[in-house]
Every structure is written in C-alpha cells, then in structure tokens.
Amino acid sequence: MIIGRGAGRSGRITLTIWGIIGLLLAVDFYGVKTGASRQQSVKGTVYTSVGETAHQRPVEKxxxxxxxxxxxxxxxxxxxxxxxxxxxxxxxxxxxxxxxxxxxxxxxxxxxxxxxxxxxxxxxxxxxxxxxxxxxxxxxxxxxxxxxxxxxxxxxxxxxxxxxxxxxxxxxxxxxxxxxxxxxxxxxxxxxxxxxxxxxxxxxxxxxxxxxxxxxxxxxxxxxxxxxxxxxxxxxxxxxxxxx
Ligand SMILES: [Zn+2]
The missing domain is CATH 3.20.20.370 (Glycoside hydrolase/deacetylase)
Structure with a gap:
C-alpha cells in the first residue's frame, strides 16, 4: 500500500527502531519461553527418568x-x-x-x-x-x-x-x-x-x-x-x- 511509501525516511527509521525493539522483545519473550520450556522439559526428563528408573528397578525386591x-x-x-x-x-x-x-x-x-x-x-x-x-x-x-x-x-x-x-x-x-x-x-x-x-x-x-x-x-x-x-x-x- 502506498501509505508506507509516504512515511518517508524518518518514518522508516522509526519503524525500524520499533521493529528492532519488537524483535528484541520477541527474542527475549521467546527466549524466556524457550528457557522455561527447556526447564520444564529438563524437569520432565528428570521426573521421567526417575519414574523409569523406579519402574525398571523397583524398590529392591x-x-x-x-x-x-x-x-x-x-x-x-x-x-x-x-x-x-x-x-x-x-x-x-x-x-x-x-x-x-x-x-x-x-x-x-x-x-x-x-x-x-x-x-x-x-x-x-x-x-x-x-x-x-x-x-x-x-x-x-x-x-x-x-x-x-x-x-x-x-x-x-x-x-x-x-x-x-x-x-x-x-x-x-x-x-x-x-x-x-x-x-x-x-x-x-x-x-x-x-x-x-x-x-x-x-x-x-x-x-x-x-x-x-x-x-x-x-x-x-x-x-x-x-x-x-x-x-x-x-x-x-x-x-x-x-x-x-
Ligand atoms: Zn525336625
């Protein structure tokens, strides 16, 4: 659309800055989310492995x-x-x-x-x-x-x-x-x-x-x-x- 073109150089810079901020926010958000999910998955793995261990080697029979x-x-x-x-x-x-x-x-x-x-x-x-x-x-x-x-x-x-x-x-x-x-x-x-x-x-x-x-x-x-x-x-x- 033409509106974009009409924004001029400063508009593009502003958009770019907002874009970068947005990108940083997104990366940060995604990073946190990824970190959290990794943490969860690590926890999950730990729990799973404990569960598996318990299952494979039950309390000494x-x-x-x-x-x-x-x-x-x-x-x-x-x-x-x-x-x-x-x-x-x-x-x-x-x-x-x-x-x-x-x-x-x-x-x-x-x-x-x-x-x-x-x-x-x-x-x-x-x-x-x-x-x-x-x-x-x-x-x-x-x-x-x-x-x-x-x-x-x-x-x-x-x-x-x-x-x-x-x-x-x-x-x-x-x-x-x-x-x-x-x-x-x-x-x-x-x-x-x-x-x-x-x-x-x-x-x-x-x-x-x-x-x-x-x-x-x-x-x-x-x-x-x-x-x-x-x-x-x-x-x-x-x-x-x-x-x-
Ligand atoms: Zn006897």
Whole structure:
C-alpha cells in the first residue's frame, strides 16, 4: 500500500527502531519461553527418568521362605494357617509321618490354601545313622501318607537335623531343602527372641527354619511376616525360591 511509501525516511527509521525493539522483545519473550520450556522439559526428563528408573528397578525386591518342620500340630498348625490366610502368605511345611494320622483335615487345608507340603521323615530319626533301606523307608512311608491325602507325592524333603547323604539321594529322588536362618525356636520358645533373631539375620533369599508345634513359634512367624512385609519382603514357598 502506498501509505508506507509516504512515511518517508524518518518514518522508516522509526519503524525500524520499533521493529528492532519488537524483535528484541520477541527474542527475549521467546527466549524466556524457550528457557522455561527447556526447564520444564529438563524437569520432565528428570521426573521421567526417575519414574523409569523406579519402574525398571523397583524398590529392591526381597524374597524369603518360611518353613515349618515337625507338624502338623492339632492346635498350633490351624492357628498358623489362619494367620497365614489373613496375610495372604504361602509357606512350606515339612511333615513328620507319625503326626499325620488324625490331622488329615489340616493337611488338606495346607494344600487348599496354596502351601507347599514336604517330607520330614516318619519319626524324626537321623537318616544318615540308619541303614539306607530303613532311611528310605522312613521317607517313602511319609510320602505315601501325604499322597493319600493330597493326591500329590512330595518333591521336597527336609532331613531331620539337616543330616543327608548322597547315598539316600540315589534311592529317593527328592530335592533336599536345608535352611539359612535358624532362630532355635524349639529351644527358646520365646516369641520376642525368635522374632529378633529372624529380623536380624534375614536377607534376600533366606530360608527360615521354624516349627509349627509351638505356640511361640506360630506367634513369632506371624509377627515376622508383618515386620518383614513392611521392609519389602515377599514370602514364597521353597520351590518358588529355588526357581528364582
Ligand atoms: Zn525336625
């Protein structure tokens, strides 16, 4: 349009000055905006990366297996099962054959509740001190008893006193499960001491030895679950632990 041309030299200079001011303002505005958005994006990146890190490496996952030997017990085992169910926790039981008769319902409940059932011999004898045939008979008889109730033959054995030999393995193809944390619950029968020992010694992958034939052991186990759950521990049966 002609109007522009009519503005003359000074008009062009004025326009140019305003143009420069405008340009500076625009650059400044844009700069601030860019800076702000960069800052946001940096923040975003930080948050995102933290989020990703948290997602890829969640709060250290710790797993532990609670195991109970020498049962079932007609009073304490059902009490334990109740507490485990309330907490949604699965454990492993190693049963003594001579304690099975009359407690079939308890064993069925173990299975129905998702616990793992293993073998702890017929009468708690030290297997390595026996003739191999007698030792194997101890295990086979208990396996048969459990199978008659649950329909499944146990795959895992915990030898009494942790005493096992390769010779036994040849005759009885079972997986032997020992332990890494032993609070000597049968000896102290003191709930607080049992809990303290476990909490002080537990680590990722621990197998904890307890006995569901004592009141204090059952109470301690439930308290340990509540305490360690808050520390990020996840409770599994020994077969799950050995797979990981
Ligand atoms: Zn035992």
């Amino acid at each position: 710790k797993t532990v297996a609670l195991t109970f030997d020498d049962g079932p017990h007609p009073i304490y085992t059902p009490r334990l099962l109740e507490g485990l169910k309330e907490r949604g926790v699965h454990v492993t039981f190693f049963l003594i054959g001579q304690n099975i008769d009359g407690n079939e319902d308890i064993i069925l409940r173990m299975k129905e509740d998702g616990h793992l059932i293993g073998n702890h011999s017929q009468n708690h004898m030290q297997l390595t001190k026996e003739q191999t045939k007698e030792a194997c008979d101890q295990i086979n008889r208990t396996n048969d008893q459990i199978k008659n109730i649950t329909g499944q033959i146990p795959e895992y054995v915990r030898p009494p006193f942790g005493s096992w030999s390769e010779e036994l393995e040849c005759l009885v193809p079972m997986k032997v499960v020992l332990w890494s944390v032993d609070p000597l619950d049968w000896k102290t029968q003191n709930k607080d001491r049992i809990v303290r020992h476990i909490v002080n010694h537990v680590e990722d992958g621990s197998i904890i030895l307890l006995h569901d034939v004592y009141d204090a052991s059952v109470e301690a186990a439930l308290e340990v679950i509540d305490t360690l759950s808050l520390e990020g521990y996840n409770f599994v049966t020994v077969d799950e632990l050995l797979i990981e």
